[in-house]
Amino acid sequence: MLTVTVLLVLDLAGTFAFALNGALTAVRTVRLDIVGVITLAIITAIGGGVLRDLVLGATPPATFSDWRYLTVATIGGLLAFFLARLLVRLEMPIEVLDAAGLSLFAVTGSLKALDYGLGPGQAIILGAVTAVGGGTLRDVLIRRVPEVLHSGLYAIPALIGAAIAVLADQLDLRGAPIAVGAAAACFAVRMLALRYRLNAPTPLANGAPEPDDRAPG
Amino acid sequence: MLTVTVLLVLDLAGTFAFALNGALTAVRTVRLDIVGVITLAIITAIGGGVLRDLVLGATPPATFSDWRYLTVATIGGLLAFFLARLLVRLEMPIEVLDAAGLSLFAVTGSLKALDYGLGPGQAIILGAVTAVGGGTLRDVLIRRVPEVLHSGLYAIPALIGAAIAVLADQLDLRGAPIAVGAAAACFAVRMLALRYRLNAPTPLANGAPEPDDRAPG
Amino acid sequence: MLTVTVLLVLDLAGTFAFALNGALTAVRTVRLDIVGVITLAIITAIGGGVLRDLVLGATPPATFSDWRYLTVATIGGLLAFFLARLLVRLEMPIEVLDAAGLSLFAVTGSLKALDYGLGPGQAIILGAVTAVGGGTLRDVLIRRVPEVLHSGLYAIPALIGAAIAVLADQLDLRGAPIAVGAAAACFAVRMLALRYRLNAPTPLANGAPEPDDRAPG
Numbered sequence: 001m002l003t004v005t006v007l008l009v010l011d012l013a014g015t016f017a018f019a020l021n022g023a024l025t026a027v028r029t030v031r032l033d034i035v036g037v038i039t040l041a042i043i044t045a046i047g048g049g050v051l052r053d054l055v056l057g058a059t060p061p062a063t064f065s066d067w068r069y070l071t072v073a074t075i076g077g078l079l080a081f082f083l084a085r086l087l088v089r090l091e092m093p094i095e096v097l098d099a100a101g102l103s104l105f106a107v108t109g110s111l112k113a114l115d116y117g118l119g120p121g122q123a124i125i126l127g128a129v130t131a132v133g134g135g136t137l138r139d140v141l142i143r144r145v146p147e148v149l150h151s152g153l154y155a156i157p158a159l160i161g162a163a164i165a166v167l168a169d170q171l172d173l174r175g176a177p178i179a180v181g182a183a184a185a186c187f188a189v190r191m192l193a194l195r196y197r198l199n200a201p202t203p204l205a206n207g208a209p210e211p212d213d214r215a216p217g
Numbered sequence: 218m219l220t221v222t223v224l225l226v227l228d229l230a231g232t233f234a235f236a237l238n239g240a241l242t243a244v245r246t247v248r249l250d251i252v253g254v255i256t257l258a259i260i261t262a263i264g265g266g267v268l269r270d271l272v273l274g275a276t277p278p279a280t281f282s283d284w285r286y287l288t289v290a291t292i293g294g295l296l297a298f299f300l301a302r303l304l305v306r307l308e309m310p311i312e313v314l315d316a317a318g319l320s321l322f323a324v325t326g327s328l329k330a331l332d333y334g335l336g337p338g339q340a341i342i343l344g345a346v347t348a349v350g351g352g353t354l355r356d357v358l359i360r361r362v363p364e365v366l367h368s369g370l371y372a373i374p375a376l377i378g379a380a381i382a383v384l385a386d387q388l389d390l391r392g393a394p395i396a397v398g399a400a401a402a403c404f405a406v407r408m409l410a411l412r413y414r415l416n417a418p419t420p421l422a423n424g425a426p427e428p429d430d431r432a433p434g
Numbered sequence: 435m436l437t438v439t440v441l442l443v444l445d446l447a448g449t450f451a452f453a454l455n456g457a458l459t460a461v462r463t464v465r466l467d468i469v470g471v472i473t474l475a476i477i478t479a480i481g482g483g484v485l486r487d488l489v490l491g492a493t494p495p496a497t498f499s500d501w502r503y504l505t506v507a508t509i510g511g512l513l514a515f516f517l518a519r520l521l522v523r524l525e526m527p528i529e530v531l532d533a534a535g536l537s538l539f540a541v542t543g544s545l546k547a548l549d550y551g552l553g554p555g556q557a558i559i560l561g562a563v564t565a566v567g568g569g570t571l572r573d574v575l576i577r578r579v580p581e582v583l584h585s586g587l588y589a590i591p592a593l594i595g596a597a598i599a600v601l602a603d604q605l606d607l608r609g610a611p612i613a614v615g616a617a618a619a620c621f622a623v624r625m626l627a628l629r630y631r632l633n634a635p636t637p638l639a640n641g642a643p644e645p646d647d648r649a650p651g
Contacts, residue, residue: 057494146575150464153469201467247584250585256583276490284553357574
């Protein structure tokens with residue numbers, strides 16, 4: 001019961017972070033009106049959870065049928081819309097919010113997958129899908145190549161956070177500190193990757209790129 | 218029983234309108250061959266209903282398993298393909314067909330959600346998702362920013378139509394006239410928004426836009 | 435039982451072909467790092483099967499819950515990543531791998547749909563959706579207009595392969611030779627279309643295109 005509450009709080013915190021992120025992305029990169037901003041905030045915030053629940057067959061998805069998610073996502077979107085000038089001036093770090101959502105959803109997504117009887121490996125992957133799903137939908141809708149494809153250290157922190165949560169669960173270690181710790185590990189790896197511009201290796205690294213194929217890309 | 222028939226007729230009418238719209242969009246904006254045109258017509262026509270049924274867990278989706286939807290969508294796509302020159306010359310209003318599909322699906326989508334036990338709020342939102350889903354898939358596939366994001370008065374009419382249908386149902390008012398009236402309200406708001414270029418407010422309106430971020434966008 | 439094994443082997447072969455294809459596409463057309471390449475390989479390889487199973491309500495999707503698919507897809511992605519220079523120099527035909535995946539998934543997808551009680555028509559269409567689904571997700575994520583929309587003889591071979599498999603099943607003809615034959619027919623049509631640049635008819639063919647709408651497209 002404790003775990004349910006902890007998961008819900010972490011899930012709603014991730015929802016809020018992603019809603020702020022989605023709305024600020026909408027304000028900064030495409031000229032959207034208030035409905036577009038709120039819509040992108042909600043899709044970014046609940047998209048990952050909807051994908052997770054569709055895969056699990058847990059329909060209707062919790063992030064849709066439970067009003068708290070939609071309410072938190074809408075509040076986040078409205079806040080970002082009305083405080084956009086302020087948040088943009090403060091250089092309010094969109095990436096920090098994204099990393100927070102990523103970390104929280106990786107953990108809660110993987111634990112929900114375990115609850116539905118998936119094996120540990122699949123639970124880790126579904127946690128990562130939950131974490132990157134909302135941002136991927138956001139990027140597709142505003143026509144960007146999704147972060148998860150071109151930034152190697154985006155999926156990896158999510159997999160690390162989910163793996164810690166799943167391994168702890170397999171060792172019968174559960175509860176708020178474990179979940180928060182797993183999310184913190186994901187968050188730390190992601191922030192380090194952003195700070196030091198870490199990247200995963202790229203292909204063809206052992207020679208010059210093919211000039212004709214790759215020059216204009 | 219009456220309601221079922223009414224809903225089916227309205228649903229098939231919306232399917233036909235969206236199929237024509239999807240096919241004409243394919244002809245006008247991207248050079249697609251007949252298979253591409255029919256495919257885009259079908260996706261535009263049944264995409265919203267498929268999303269709705271996946272969220273409801275009503276699998277396989279009715280718009281897929283019931284042949285009437287696929288048949289109507291294919292006929293609409295073929296008609297638009299072969300009459301493209303005529304329809305384009307007549308300035309056959311793509312937006313009018315889109316508004317018709319939007320209105321009909323908002324109502325039928327929200328009523329189906331009520332049938333599946335969703336609360337009134339979620340039913341209204343799922344009605345709007347049904348209404349904008351097919352067009353959003355269409356826009357993503359042909360690489361446009363979806364209408365629902367950049368045109369504020371696209372989602373709002375759908376929410377209004379769905380809200381009227383749901384509120385009437387809560388008051389035990391059901392049947393064809395109610396459903397048609399709710400769809401007509403949605404259609405009227407959408408057409409007024411198009412005619413007078415109404416838009417929802419945009420962010421940063423209380424000052425100049427950030428020049429460096431927004432100028433090239 | 436035999437059929438189950440045959441279907442599994444064909445399905446895994448299709449998964450491997452699509453994984454190689456997705457990874458090579460990632461290497462050639464967008465500068466992705468190793469995580470991006472593997473991610474695109476997996477999405478291309480299992481995306482069609484996930485869509486199929488979501489539509490069938492067969493959750494969690496087999497391509498996700500059965501480790502063999504993810505393993506095969508990951509191996510394909512890693513192989514393509516590390517052998518990219520070699521494969522690109524050999525002009526390793528991306529389209530051939532795509533045609534192989536297309537053919538195998540059209541057959542296995544349609545037969546799984548029959549197993550789940552869908553009618554023959556819907557099973558044929560769902561087979562085609564399984565076949566084109568992964569590639570369509572791949573194209574949307576890297577911002578290309580999906581092959582299925584602009585290349586008419588992409589969906590049609592899939593429909594032919596699925597139709598042969600479904601018709602044979604309706605005539606109580608089952609087993610490995612039938613399934614392989616249906617896939618081979620799809621593959622042959624697809625390769626002929628590529629070789630001779632066959633295309634389906636385009637709209638407005640009976641006159642000049644509308645200059646103002648279409649010139650810049």
